Amino acid sequence: MRGVNLTVNAGQKLGIAGESGCGKSTLALALLRLLPAGTRVTGEILLDGEDVLTMKWGRVRAVRWAGASIVFQGAMHSLNAVHRVGEQIAEPILLHRKATPTGARKKTGELLEQVGLPAARASAYPHELSGGQRQRVMIAMALACDPRLVIADEPTTALDVMIQAQILRLIQQLVSEQELGLMMISHDLAVLSDTCDRLAVMYAGRVVEEGPARQVYEDARHPYGQALSAAFPRIGDAGSRFAPRGLPGDPPDPAVLPSGCTFHPRCAVALDSCAAEDQALRSAEEDRRAACVHVGPVAVADEARSTP
Numbered sequence: 001m002r003g004v005n006l007t008v009n010a011g012q013k014l015g016i017a018g019e020s021g022c023g024k025s026t027l028a029l030a031l032l033r034l035l036p037a038g039t040r041v042t043g044e045i046l047l048d049g050e051d052v053l054t055m056k057w058g059r060v061r062a063v064r065w066a067g068a069s070i071v072f073q074g075a076m077h078s079l080n081a082v083h084r085v086g087e088q089i090a091e092p093i094l095l096h097r098k099a100t101p102t103g104a105r106k107k108t109g110e111l112l113e114q115v116g117l118p119a120a121r122a123s124a125y126p127h128e129l130s131g132g133q134r135q136r137v138m139i140a141m142a143l144a145c146d147p148r149l150v151i152a153d154e155p156t157t158a159l160d161v162m163i164q165a166q167i168l169r170l171i172q173q174l175v176s177e178q179e180l181g182l183m184m185i186s187h188d189l190a191v192l193s194d195t196c197d198r199l200a201v202m203y204a205g206r207v208v209e210e211g212p213a214r215q216v217y218e219d220a221r222h223p224y225g226q227a228l229s230a231a232f233p234r235i236g237d238a239g240s241r242f243a244p245r246g247l248p249g250d251p252p253d254p255a256v257l258p259s260g261c262t263f264h265p266r267c268a269v270a271l272d273s274c275a276a277e278d279q280a281l282r283s284a285e286e287d288r289r290a291a292c293v294h295v296g297p298v299a300v301a302d303e304a305r306s307t308p
């Protein structure tokens with residue numbers, strides 16, 4: 001990954017979108033120093049002004065859960081099968097909040113109710129819960145120590161649309177009630193544009209577009225953002241339903257990136273210069289940024305949009 005520069009304020013929801021393999025989960029793991037040993041991370045990761053990258057390990061352990069928590073991709077499968085879910089939610093409360101066992105049990109019950117499960121379900125084993133209920137347990141766990149930032153990596157991908165809608169509503173409600181910052185990762189642009197305030201689109205390990213979520217979804221400035229958005233069929237638009245517009249080709253191998261703008265081999269509006277010149281994120285208009293030669297003072301994004 002290169003040159004990622006993003007901010008999430010308290011009470012704000014930032015969505016991260018992009019095709020499989022573009023680096024979304026890597027970004028999430030980097031934020032809490034969860035990448036495998038030997039990974040090199042440079043720059044700054046500021047959590048309330050404190051740089052996670054230079055923290056001592058003791059401080060990193062304290063910040064995980066209590067400062068920022070993460071709902072991992074496929075999290076509902078990562079609960080421990082031989083422990084009751086209540087014990088698993090209580091564990092970080094006992095460790096980080098130094099709560100008494102009675103206090104931790106009470107807080108666990110409250111958290112379960114907050115995510116729409118009866119407190120009594122604390123005594124269930126993971127296999128006794130449905131997928132959606134397990135996902136709620138994971139969200140309850142992420143909220144257990146009242147973190148300032150919650151990172152949710154594909155929190156609803158494995159769920160049916162009804163449960164997905166419930167979980168998304170719940171997340172939105174918790175963010176606004178508790179003034180959390182939320183970073184939500186998904187390749188579903190439509191979900192992100194409905195749920196999030198801002199949206200960042202990643203390609204080949206870089207943010208190529210960022211701005212207000214609905215604007216980025218409905219009127220992307222970067223050709224990749226436009227292609228990603230066009231790939232989603234719109235309700236009521238028969239054209240998109242019967243002939244969905246995909247994006248030919250595959251994202252590049254991060255170890256062998258194309259020269260210049262890494263999107264150029266797949267870009268329908270590439271110029272000759274794109275194979276040689278990389279483009280930095282630049283102001284697309286007020287409050288929006290995109291990394292494309294067509295964006296900027298001489299914006300010709302309309303030309304790109306009209307290309308099939």
Ligand SMILES: Nc1ncnc2c1ncn2[C@@H]1O[C@H](COP(=O)(O)OP(=O)(O)OP(=O)(O)O)[C@@H](O)[C@H]1O
Nearest residue numbers: 018019020021022023024025026027036073187254
């Ligand atoms: N531990 C690792 N060692 C080496 N390469 C890795 C490792 N983890 C991920 N990668 C590579 O980094 C790239 C980004 O992976 P990442 O998991 O961040 O993608 P993603 O955007 O989350 O994709 P998805 O939507 O499929 O979850 C991929 O090319 C992947 O193969």
Ligand code: SF4
Nearest residue numbers: 261264267274292293
């Ligand atoms: S810089 Fe060139 S190749 Fe890259 S997205 Fe813009 S037009 Fe396409």
Ligand SMILES: [Mg+2]
Nearest residue numbers: 024025026073
């Ligand atoms: Mg991922």
